[in-house]
Amino acid sequence: MEGLSRGVLLERMKEEYGSMLSTENSSIASSASTSRRMKHLNLLVPLYQNYIRQEAVSREEHCCSGRCKVIVRRIMEQVRTETEQWSQMQEMLEQVREEMEELNSSWDFWEDRALDSEYLIQYLRSAVEEWKQKAVSSNDKANELQAQVFMLKEEIHNLRSKI
Numbered sequence: 001m002e003g004l005s006r007g008v009l010l011e012r013m014k015e016e017y018g019s020m021l022s023t024e025n026s027s028i029a030s031s032a033s034t035s036r037r038m039k040h041l042n043l044l045v046p047l048y049q050n051y052i053r054q055e056a057v058s059r060e061e062h063c064c065s066g067r068c069k070v071i072v073r074r075i076m077e078q079v080r081t082e083t084e085q086w087s088q089m090q091e092m093l094e095q096v097r098e099e100m101e102e103l104n105s106s107w108d109f110w111e112d113r114a115l116d117s118e119y120l121i122q123y124l125r126s127a128v129e130e131w132k133q134k135a136v137s138s139n140d141k142a143n144e145l146q147a148q149v150f151m152l153k154e155e156i157h158n159l160r161s162k163i
Helices: 008-022 028-162
Strands: none
Touching: none
């Protein structure tokens, strides 16, 4: 096959049948033989040329298929790598989503606690003010009562001295 693809067969055919093509004046027997050979040659030449073309295409396809295989392998490797990276990104995104949900829940919990604490502080401040007012009022009342006690003691003392 290798010898055929190098053009050896074509050369042999030219040597064998080439003389027949150049000699038009031959005998009738030779002419009949030549015409059979010419028909045969006319059939063989296109077949051989087609074979040469197919061999070239086959070599080209083989080279191309080798290069194409390398390119396809690279593309497949890139696709695998990118698919793996995409999967990792999806996992990371899912983790971020979960953490965001936890943070939102935590935020809501602590916000509620802060509001409750703020309400409690306001309530306690009101209670403290109320108690302060009660303490001042009670202190004033105590002072009044002490003054009355003092006056009553003086009156009792004055009454005893008169008696």
